[in-house]
Amino acid sequence: MKCRSVQKLGLLASLGVGAAVATPDGVVQLAIQRRNVADSRPILPRASSSPVLEQLQNDRSEGAYMAEVKVGTPPQTLTLQLDTGSSDTWVVSSGAEICEQGQCDHGSFDRSQSNSYTVLAKDAFSTQYADKTSAQGDYFNDVFSIGSVTLQNLTMGIGLETDIPFGLVGVGYPSNEAGVAEGTIDAYPNLPLQLVKEGFTNTVAFSMWLNDLDASAGNILFGGIDTAKFEGPLTRVKLYPTHRQSAVDEFAVALTSVTAVSKSGSDKLGSASFPAPVILDSGTTVSFLPEDLVAEIYREANVITDDSGTGAVPCSYANAQGYFSFGFGGPGGAVVNVSMSELVLGVAGTITGGSHKGQDACTFGIQAVSSNDTFILGDTFLRSAFVVYDLVNNEAALAQTKFNVSDSNVIAFASLSATVPSSTPAPSQDAISQGVVTATPASYAAAAAFTASSGAAGPLGPGGGVAGVALATLVSFGVGVFSFFVL
Ligand SMILES: *[C@@H]1O[C@H](CO)[C@@H](O)[C@H](O)[C@H]1NC(C)=O
Ligand SMILES: *[C@@H]1O[C@H](CO)[C@@H](O)[C@H](O)[C@H]1NC(C)=O
Ligand SMILES: *[C@@H]1O[C@H](CO)[C@@H](O)[C@H](O)[C@H]1NC(C)=O
Ligand SMILES: *[C@@H]1O[C@H](CO)[C@@H](O)[C@H](O)[C@H]1NC(C)=O
Secondary structure, eight states: OOOOOOOOOOOOOOOOOOOOOOOOTTOEEEEEEOOOTTOOOOOOOOOSSOOEEEEEEEETTTTEEEEEEEETTTTEEEEEEEETTOOOEEEEBTTSHHHHTTOOTTOOBOGGGOTTOEEEEEEEEEEEOTTSOEEEEEEEEEEEEETTEEEEEEEEEEEEEESOSSOEEEOSOGGGOHHHHHTSSOOOOOHHHHHHHTTSOSSSEEEEEOOOTTOSEEEEEETEEEGGGEEEEEEEEEOOOSSTTOOOOSOEEEEEEEEEEETTEEEEEOOTTOSEEEEEOTTOSSEEEEHHHHHHHHHHHTOEEOTTOOEEEEGGGGGBOOEEEEEESSTTSEEEEEEGGGTEEEEEEEEOSGGGTTSEEEEESEEEEOTTSOEEEOHHHHTTEEEEEETTTTEEEEEEEOTTOOOOOEEEOOSTTOOOTTEEEOTTGGGOOTTOOOOOOOOOTTHHHHTSBTTOSSTTOTTOOOOSOOOTTSEEEOSOOOOOOOO
16 A cells, blocks of 8 residues: 555745764665755765765645655655555656656655666556556666765665655565556566665665654654664564455554553553554555554543544643554553654644633544544654554564754664564464454543643643533534555
């Protein structure tokens, strides 16, 4: 599934790019940033040999993490969305209609201006994302620079016809490449694999640190981890096939518990879908979880819904002290705590009733989908996690992120097929079986203080203790709500 999802909240911002830092051999680091106004231009010093770091920009207007790359000879600079939910790197052709209309602010690619451009498969690139946007064109090979390294021969798509004004860097499994699904091309070495083939990294693995909702920068590190960017144990869990009898081709892990925690108590929440297969997808802005679980989450956090069931909260809840603790891979497995400040997104409308009437409503970072749909942990979860994706051993390693750290302690994977450095496996994950309800109905002990301001001493500080407004039609959404469709 390709789940690039766009949340338009009407926030205008322009582009900024951060710098790559030198890292040890076998790692390539790329800075990724949320887009902010008037940032300086990139400085990407050449690292002595391997590590690839790329900084990612967190683009609030598109709800996306963006990475700057260079394509062709001489190099053309483009900013692309980083996506763990798809597997092709593709660029928008400067000849595409959307660019000729002047909408390609993130840069577009003029193939006639690259003397190293070679067509690999004409008309073979065709992709459609979960939000129904699409791109069609050719597969080609060219020089590609990311972070501090330059690949001589990366296969990419070019969007000749597309309604998306920027390309993507898809870092998923090659078996999930668009041309493979379409049957127009055999699986080719995409970016994480080509970095190994050209000797920059030791194995097909990368880690992502997206940082705080309010921060502008995160990064992706190919071939290594950064132990300064997380706290507590880094725990490995298995990736599961999302289609019966198929190989692993997405980043799906087993969500086995969710606990609501506040000063007034702690509640283990339940879902008939536990252990729930959830896809870790940086290309999706919010998180989509089973409706029975989300109903409990909404009651704990006092989330209100509109007619369509979309959840929102008073924007002041960004200061609430409660948090949700997500557990993966069974008892003793990976744990990531997500605080309310990470779950309250941009202003989406106005509250039309109840005790918060007239206040701004902000989209809530967790939305419900039916138990038959695909569950996704998107950016609203991923920012709180340091996640390592290991495509050789089919494992993900998760830890609690450290926000806003500038320190760095990068460790490379030792070899192809080495497991994630400094990690331990979830001890009881082999006992996970499908379809077990793991919790009795919640007692909602955490709810009383969940939305109390984190700055307040007591459980019913300013902004807290709002009861009984969780009724439909209390929210009217002015500007666009996210769009999301499962393919
Ligand atoms: C570049 O890669 C393509 C496909 O992966 C391959 O067919 C081609 O021979 C390669 N070119 C060079 C110069 O290595
Ligand atoms: C991280 O930095 C941003 C921007 O300076 C700030 O708004 C945010 O509160 C910081 N987050 C934490 C957890 O300190
Ligand atoms: C996450 O929350 C759990 C439950 O409250 C707590 O035991 C754990 O220490 C927290 N983890 C971190 C890293 O703060
Ligand atoms: C989920 O799928 C099952 C089996 O296909 C079907 O019976 C059920 O109605 C579906 N439920 C929803 C909510 O779509």
